[in-house]
Amino acid sequence: RAFTTACVLFGNGLKTLYVVSKVEDAFRLRHGFFPEALLIGEVDGIKVDGFDLGNSPHLASVLRFDGKTAILRTSSGTVGLDLARKAGADPILAAGFVNSRATAKYLAARPGGGSLIAMGWKGEKPSIEDDQCAEYIQALYEGKAMDRAAILKRLDGHPDLARFQAP
Numbered sequence: 001r002a003f004t005t006a007c008v009l010f011g012n013g014l015k016t017l018y019v020v021s022k023v024e025d026a027f028r029l030r031h032g033f034f035p036e037a038l039l040i041g042e043v044d045g046i047k048v049d050g051f052d053l054g055n056s057p058h059l060a061s062v063l064r065f066d067g068k069t070a071i072l073r074t075s076s077g078t079v080g081l082d083l084a085r086k087a088g089a090d091p092i093l094a095a096g097f098v099n100s101r102a103t104a105k106y107l108a109a110r111p112g113g114g115s116l117i118a119m120g121w122k123g124e125k126p127s128i129e130d131d132q133c134a135e136y137i138q139a140l141y142e143g144k145a146m147d148r149a150a151i152l153k154r155l156d157g158h159p160d161l162a163r164f165q166a167p
Contacts, residue, residue: 001055001057001074001076001077001096001129002019002041002055002072002074002076002077002078002094003077003094003095003096003099004057004096004097004098005040005055005056005057005060005072006019006072006094007057007096007098007099008057008060008061008098009040009060009065009070009072012060012061012063012064012065012066013064013065013066013067013068014065014068014069014070015065015067015068015069016069016070017069017070017071017072018034018037018069018070018071018072019071019072019073019077019078019081019082019094020071020072020073020078020082021073021078021079021081021082021083022073023041023043023048023073025073026039026041026048026051026071026072026073027039027050029071030071034069034071036068036069037068037069037070037071038052038053038065038068038069038070038071039051039052039053039070039071039073040052040053040054040055040060040070040071040072040073041053041054041055041071041072041073041074041078042054042055042073042074042075043075044075045075048073051073055072055074057098075121075122076119076120076121076122076123076127077094077119079122079123080117080119080123081094083123084117089115093106093107093114095116095133095137096133097133097136100133100136100137100140101140103137104137104138104140104141105140107137107141108141113141116134116137116138117134118130118131118133118134121160127160128154128155128158128160128161129155129160129161132151132154132155136148136151
């Protein structure tokens with residue numbers, strides 16, 4: 001979800017995106033360096049008080065961000081990026097279904113490809129949408145056909161995805 005939101009932000013004109021793993025880092029970064037930056041994100045799926053937007057690709061899709069800077073903090077995605085950075089991963093790609101083809105194409109052009117890590121919920125519990133996305137990217141990377149309708153059917157109404165419907 002974080003990386004889908006990021007793609008939507010850039011698709012709607014965002015110029016620069018900084019990702020942080022802690023809420024206080026988001027406020028500190030805006031206060032100290034980017035006072036005009038939008039704060040976007042959540043804790044446990046709920047928009048943070050004082051943030052401009054939650055981590056909602058849908059809400060981001062109806063807004064324009066032309067030339068703006070944003071700081072993104074999420075419970076799973078941005079925390080995972082930070083952990084990957086600390087582990088020395090290079091490069092680090094933030095992928096979702098919306099940029100899956102570009103991600104697979106990039107990996108296919110790299111000698112040795114890369115590793116896919118399905119982030120899951122807070123990096124602690126598998127999540128079906130992340131697992132399905134990783135499988136989809138792998139299939140694209142390997143040049144295999146994958147039935148998008150079958151993926152959507154597996155995801156539709158899955159109990160683990162109910163958290164995305166909560167306020």
